[in-house]
Amino acid sequence: MTVDYTAMWQDLGLDLAAHEGLLTVLGAAYDEVYLSQQNRPEGMSYFDFCVSEIHGLRVKELMDAKAAGRKVVGSFCLYVPEEIILAANGIAVGLCSGADMGSAHSGRLLPKNTCAMIRSFVDFKLAKVCPYMEASDLVIGETTCDGKKKAYEIFGELHNTFVLEVPHTKSEAARVLWRSELDRLVARVEDLSGVAITAEGLAEGIRIANAKRAALQRLARLRAASPAPLSGRDALLINQIQFYDDPTRFTGSLNALCDELDERVQRGEGVAPAGTPRVLVSGCPMSAPNWKIPFLLERSGGVIVGEESCVGERGTRNLVPEVDGSRERLLDAIAERYLKIDCAVFTPNEERIDHVVAMARDLNADGVLHYVIQFCTPYATEAYRVDEALRAEGLPLLKLETDYSMEDTGALETRIQAFLEMLRAKRGE
Amino acid sequence: MTVDYTAMWQDLGLDLAAHEGLLTVLGAAYDEVYLSQQNRPEGMSYFDFCVSEIHGLRVKELMDAKAAGRKVVGSFCLYVPEEIILAANGIAVGLCSGADMGSAHSGRLLPKNTCAMIRSFVDFKLAKVCPYMEASDLVIGETTCDGKKKAYEIFGELHNTFVLEVPHTKSEAARVLWRSELDRLVARVEDLSGVAITAEGLAEGIRIANAKRAALQRLARLRAASPAPLSGRDALLINQIQFYDDPTRFTGSLNALCDELDERVQRGEGVAPAGTPRVLVSGCPMSAPNWKIPFLLERSGGVIVGEESCVGERGTRNLVPEVDGSRERLLDAIAERYLKIDCAVFTPNEERIDHVVAMARDLNADGVLHYVIQFCTPYATEAYRVDEALRAEGLPLLKLETDYSMEDTGALETRIQAFLEMLRAKRGE
Numbered sequence: 006m007t008v009d010y011t012a013m014w015q016d017l018g019l020d021l022a023a024h025e026g027l028l029t030v031l032g033a034a035y036d037e038v039y040l041s042q043q044n045r046p047e048g049m050s051y052f053d054f055c056v057s058e059i060h061g062l063r064v065k066e067l068m069d070a071k072a073a074g075r076k077v078v079g080s081f082c083l084y085v086p087e088e089i090i091l092a093a094n095g096i097a098v099g100l101c102s103g104a105d106m107g108s109a110h111s112g113r114l115l116p117k118n119t120c121a122m123i124r125s126f127v128d129f130k131l132a133k134v135c136p137y138m139e140a141s142d143l144v145i146g147e148t149t150c151d152g153k154k155k156a157y158e159i160f161g162e163l164h165n166t167f168v169l170e171v172p173h174t175k176s177e178a179a180r181v182l183w184r185s186e187l188d189r190l191v192a193r194v195e196d197l198s199g200v201a202i203t204a205e206g207l208a209e210g211i212r213i214a215n216a217k218r219a220a221l222q223r224l225a226r227l228r229a230a231s232p233a234p235l236s237g238r239d240a241l242l243i244n245q246i247q248f249y250d251d252p253t254r255f256t257g258s259l260n261a262l263c264d265e266l267d268e269r270v271q272r273g274e275g276v277a278p279a280g281t282p283r284v285l286v287s288g289c290p291m292s293a294p295n296w297k298i299p300f301l302l303e304r305s306g307g308v309i310v311g312e313e314s315c316v317g318e319r320g321t322r323n324l325v326p327e328v329d330g331s332r333e334r335l336l337d338a339i340a341e342r343y344l345k346i347d348c349a350v351f352t353p354n355e356e357r358i359d360h361v362v363a364m365a366r367d368l369n370a371d372g373v374l375h376y377v378i379q380f381c382t383p384y385a386t387e388a389y390r391v392d393e394a395l396r397a398e399g400l401p402l403l404k405l406e407t408d409y410s411m412e413d414t415g416a417l418e419t420r421i422q423a424f425l426e427m428l429r430a431k432r433g434e
Numbered sequence: 435m436t437v438d439y440t441a442m443w444q445d446l447g448l449d450l451a452a453h454e455g456l457l458t459v460l461g462a463a464y465d466e467v468y469l470s471q472q473n474r475p476e477g478m479s480y481f482d483f484c485v486s487e488i489h490g491l492r493v494k495e496l497m498d499a500k501a502a503g504r505k506v507v508g509s510f511c512l513y514v515p516e517e518i519i520l521a522a523n524g525i526a527v528g529l530c531s532g533a534d535m536g537s538a539h540s541g542r543l544l545p546k547n548t549c550a551m552i553r554s555f556v557d558f559k560l561a562k563v564c565p566y567m568e569a570s571d572l573v574i575g576e577t578t579c580d581g582k583k584k585a586y587e588i589f590g591e592l593h594n595t596f597v598l599e600v601p602h603t604k605s606e607a608a609r610v611l612w613r614s615e616l617d618r619l620v621a622r623v624e625d626l627s628g629v630a631i632t633a634e635g636l637a638e639g640i641r642i643a644n645a646k647r648a649a650l651q652r653l654a655r656l657r658a659a660s661p662a663p664l665s666g667r668d669a670l671l672i673n674q675i676q677f678y679d680d681p682t683r684f685t686g687s688l689n690a691l692c693d694e695l696d697e698r699v700q701r702g703e704g705v706a707p708a709g710t711p712r713v714l715v716s717g718c719p720m721s722a723p724n725w726k727i728p729f730l731l732e733r734s735g736g737v738i739v740g741e742e743s744c745v746g747e748r749g750t751r752n753l754v755p756e757v758d759g760s761r762e763r764l765l766d767a768i769a770e771r772y773l774k775i776d777c778a779v780f781t782p783n784e785e786r787i788d789h790v791v792a793m794a795r796d797l798n799a800d801g802v803l804h805y806v807i808q809f810c811t812p813y814a815t816e817a818y819r820v821d822e823a824l825r826a827e828g829l830p831l832l833k834l835e836t837d838y839s840m841e842d843t844g845a846l847e848t849r850i851q852a853f854l855e856m857l858r859a860k861r862g863e
Contacts, residue, residue, distance in 0.1 A: 114818055118808070118809055148602035151779065151815075157781070159815070170601065171602075172602075173600075174599050181610065181611070350583075380809070386545055386580075386581070387587075
């Protein structure tokens with residue numbers, strides 16, 4: 006970054022020394038994980054730029070928007086409908102929750118058996134190092150898992166917070182409850198922004214969010230090609246950046262990259278030689294800058310061809326139908342779209358099992374890596390059903406459970422290498 | 435047991451050798467924890483008898499009732515309304531989930547970070563040692579916590595199971611959802627039993643359950659006396675037995691015990707000398723035969739005066755109003771009563787914080803022991819708010835997290851002894 010943003014960070018109340026430390030670590034990790042890659046598409050330069058300005062230019066844009074009266078709304082979950090935030094001329098951002106801040110702070114507030122993602126967002130808040138969080142006029146939480154549901158009670162003492170009730174099932178009664186939660190959210194966002202949420206506003210929000218998701222779907226489909234035209238690391242990064250970049254600019258840049266990848270696929274050009282074991286990653290979200298598993302897997306000679314994850318196809322699979330209609334009708338369509346998300350917090354959740362199998366087939370994966378953040382009960386328990394389904398399909402599965410620390414990378418890498426070796430041997434059969 | 439129940443256990447499909455082993459361990463633990471106590475009220479002899487016949491006579495009663503066409507319905511949670519089961523002439527039983535069966539079986543099905551209670555019930559099923567589970571025509575699960583919600587998907591492959599959706603909040607929309615879940619349960623229980631659930635049946639079910647809870651409330655109030663007329667171990671046992679004994683017989687026996695305790699209180703007689711530190715236990719349920727913490731605490735020279743727990747006042751605090759009315763009106767009253775339960779899975783859950791403080795005051799407790807089963811995220815996270823509230827009241831708190839194993843008893847006892855010493859010193863101030 007050539008511009009000095011220190012004054013902006015100071016105005017946001019960041020702990021400048023801790024923030025500087027975070028940026029240094031982040032920069033070094035990015036060099037190692039990303040810039041070391043060979044044969045990257047040129048279109049990735051936009052996303053490299055996004056990362057280089059993640060705490061700079063993009064935050065400046067948010068601050069300028071706030072100065073112009075717009076509101077910034079942060080969240081940690083796919084179940085927060087960005088269409089509603091966009092309809093109030095707001096800016097939706099996914100908040101920092103992908104780095105280990107050492108739990109020096111959250112250890113006082115949260116049990117030690119709390120998952121790394123939840124610990125991370127509470128730590129980011131307490132350590133005052135996330136400009137997106139500090140810029141957020143409101144954080145929208147949800148009741149998805151026990152850990153987040155209860156952590157928001159504590160987080161709510163630290164930041165202006167609104168919690169959406171996401172039901173446990175997709176029954177008719179649960180749909181009615183969820184639909185009523187969107188009314189409650191609309192009222193809160195209107196109150197925050199002073200902007201009336203209209204049918205026109207929602208239609209525009211739907212259009213913007215759909216275009217972004219359609220571009221991400223396009224990217225996902227291109228990765229079915231062999232050789233894979235893009236690394237899994239880069240695809241994950243793009244999926245992470247969608248949560249904080251300007252959505253329309255992001256969509257344009259992603260479509261430009263996809264044009265380039267289209268040409269690559271036609272030329273039969275890829276990021277890894279033919280015969281490289283192709284892996285679908287399934288399970289818990291990898292929030293930025295959580296790149297640990299993809300880096301280890303690709304460094305070990307595999308290539309990731311899809312993410313069955315919140316930061317991946319779980320969030321992009323479904324669009325909202327672009328219907329004309331009243332505000333209520335549009336909110337109905339939004340409510341319905343969101344309840345299609347196959348998060349493991351739902352019971353039953355057969356859709357997800359079907360999706361894992363279908364994605365592995367569609368993307369020509371040789372095997373599946375099931376990723377669980379330690380202490381994430383929903384995904385850890387659902388892994389049993391995933392395992393059963395993949396066995397029935399003859400698809401090898403590697404289950405990994407880890408946190409954000411780097412202490413277990415050696416052990417993880419050994420298991421990943423053995424898995425890739427097995428996939429290569431299976432191919433040779 | 436003088437009668438030989440082997441044939442009955444065999445008919446139930448129990449693993450006879452494993453079951454024999456369980457009974458032996460249980461008998462030895464009961465001798466150590468219960469029969470070693472001094473100065474127990476005579477009325478406890480009924481409850482000793484219940485334990486001695488826990489897998490004998492009571493199971494025989496269930497089997498006789500089944501032979502006569504009645505249905506046995508098992509559950510693991512206060513949120514399963516027994517009034518509805520009673521209204522269909524069914525028998526409600528709380529199922530075994532309080533002993534460590536070694537996870538030899540469930541380890542294949544559940545993540546290692548699953549709480550001991552959930553592991554226990556899956557182990558009991560797989561090990562075929564719980565006659566109540568095998569006698570159950572239906573098991574009713576619920577979506578209360580992530581662990582149970584997802585474990586029931588796997589358990590449902592092993593046993594006839596019905597899962598109730600318990601919402602995350604107590605909003606109007608959540609109440610509507612919960613009320614509709616009771617309709618779904620009524621239909622399922624009617625289908626199972628062939629008995630139409632009527633207003634009269636519900637009124638009778640309400641009367642029986644209320645009488646039981648009123649007797650338990652009476653017991654709870656008597657423990658406010660100093661010296662405490664009953665040990666915490668015995669009170670816990672009574673609270674555990676309520677889940678599998680015949681409710682009307684249980685109520686009669688408990689009221690007889692309370693008559694005796696009334697006299698004890700008037701005579702100023704108790705189970706522990708005046709000056710014994712009085713402790714309120716708060717937090718996770720202690721299902722039979724989970725007596726570890728109360729045994730350690732009372733052996734160390736304290737006395738437990740109340741259980742802010744599912745196996746304790748959380749389940750007995752509220753009665754259903756005994757109103758006349760239609761079936762729908764009675765179901766409304768039942769729905770409302772159950773949503774008063776202050777389980778930590780709800781957000782927000784201020785009621786529980788208030789209840790902990792009020793119980794500590796009403797029962798003249800010197801301090802609170804907050805008990806968490808390891809990996810129980812809701813109670814572990816809520817402990818922070820409990821801690822805050824008790825600090826504000828000047829009430830000392832000891833937070834213990836453990837499982838069902840006996841490996842940590844030394845460490846736990848050391849911490850408990852230090853806590854009791856501190857309470858004694860505080861009294862002396």
